[in-house]
Amino acid sequence: MIAANAAPWPSTSSLVLTQIRGQLRTFWRTPISAFFTIVFPLMVLLLFGLIFGNDTFESPFGPITSRQFYAPALGAFSAVSATYTNLAITTTIRRDEGVLKRVRSTPLPPVIWMTGAIGAAIVLAFLGVALSLTVGVLFYGVEVELAKMPAAVVTFLVGTAAFAAMGLALSALAKSGQAAPALTNATLLPLAMISNVFVPIRDDAPTWLTTAANIFPLRPFVDAFSTAFAPATDAPAFEWGKLAIVAAWGVLGLVVALRKFTWEPVGPARRIRRSTAGPA
Numbered sequence: 001m002i003a004a005n006a007a008p009w010p011s012t013s014s015l016v017l018t019q020i021r022g023q024l025r026t027f028w029r030t031p032i033s034a035f036f037t038i039v040f041p042l043m044v045l046l047l048f049g050l051i052f053g054n055d056t057f058e059s060p061f062g063p064i065t066s067r068q069f070y071a072p073a074l075g076a077f078s079a080v081s082a083t084y085t086n087l088a089i090t091t092t093i094r095r096d097e098g099v100l101k102r103v104r105s106t107p108l109p110p111v112i113w114m115t116g117a118i119g120a121a122i123v124l125a126f127l128g129v130a131l132s133l134t135v136g137v138l139f140y141g142v143e144v145e146l147a148k149m150p151a152a153v154v155t156f157l158v159g160t161a162a163f164a165a166m167g168l169a170l171s172a173l174a175k176s177g178q179a180a181p182a183l184t185n186a187t188l189l190p191l192a193m194i195s196n197v198f199v200p201i202r203d204d205a206p207t208w209l210t211t212a213a214n215i216f217p218l219r220p221f222v223d224a225f226s227t228a229f230a231p232a233t234d235a236p237a238f239e240w241g242k243l244a245i246v247a248a249w250g251v252l253g254l255v256v257a258l259r260k261f262t263w264e265p266v267g268p269a270r271r272i273r274r275s276t277a278g279p280a
Contacts, residue, residue: 015108019116024123027086037086038128041078044198045070045132049140059200060223062232068143069200071136072152072229076159076222077197078128083121083160085184087167091117093177100263110263118164125160133229145228147235152228158243159221162250166217169253172260188218195219196226217249 010018027033052066059069094100103113136142170187174180192198194205194213201210213219220242228237 012112015112016115016119019113020119020123023117023120027090027120027124033086033090037081037124038078038131041074041081041128042131042135045074045135048074054140057200058203059230060196060203061227061230064230064232067136067140068229068231069196069226071132071140071142072226073197073222075129075132076225077192078132079125079156079160080163080188080218080221082124082128083118084163084167084170085188086124087117087121087164088170088174088184089177089180091168091171092174092180095171095263096177096265098265101265104263114168118168121164121167122160126156129156142229143231145231145235148228148233148237151235151237151239152225154238155221155224155228155243158250159225159246162217162246162253163221165250165257166253168261169256172257172262175266191216191218195222197222214245217246220245 027037048070049067052070054065054067056063056065057069061069091100100113104110133142133144137144167184170183171180174183191213194201194209195216195218197218201213220239224239224242224246227233227239230237
């Protein structure tokens with residue numbers, strides 16, 4: 001019999017917010033994650049500002065200064081690091097450690113835990129973008145046109161949702177927490193080199209290179225986001241074609257995650273946990 005004064009079950013929104021806060025606390029207690037997700041892109045922005053100055057050059061978005069180019073590009077990269085890299089690695093490690101299995105044994109609905117993890121990743125993505133743009137505006141003279149900000153917001157939301165789905169898909173495919181960092185770096189860093197993140201891709205680049213970059217989701221996301229901050233582009237600056245590519249990859253990631261994701265340890269982690277548990 002339930003006591004008359006029993007506390008009511010928290011609302012869904014309250015549970016999600018609690019999970020987001022918990023996920024964020026865990027993130028900040030892991031300095032290496034905080035460094036590569038938030039600090040590293042900001043350091044690159046500051047270093048590039050010192051190394052390259054603020055010369056104007058021809059970019060895929062028209063004439064643009066170096067600092068105007070790098071602030072949104074590295075902000076977008078920070079958002080991808082928060083959603084794709086961070087979510088893939090942390091989810092895989094927690095699966096190996098049996099955290100996800102324990103979550104499923106509690107009254108908390110698994111979808112609430114997963115929504116909290118994704119929500120925390122998007123909060124971190126917003127923080128990374130906000131820091132890059134704030135530094136750009138305050139110290140580098142980066143221009144922001146309010147008429148094009150709806151395009152930036154929509155691009156951010158589509159991109160972070162898509163890369164979060166891809167991060168969960170990668171965590172489902174990774175055999176161990178040790179393999180996850182290698183997989184994320186192998187799939188992200190080479191693309192960053194050809195996606196207008198660290199190096200502006202010139203018009204005379206090999207056709208096969210630009211084709212490959214445009215097929216994968218990173219360059220369409222970075223280009224769509226950067227377009228909203230390029231002085232040569234006109235408002236509203238929506239890049240619907242590029243967003244469609246990013247969204248398609250997000251749907252693919254979601255399908256893979258739904259089909260392959262498991263809450264139980266797999267591979268070596270499963271064998272280790274079984275051996276340490278001992279005979280029943």
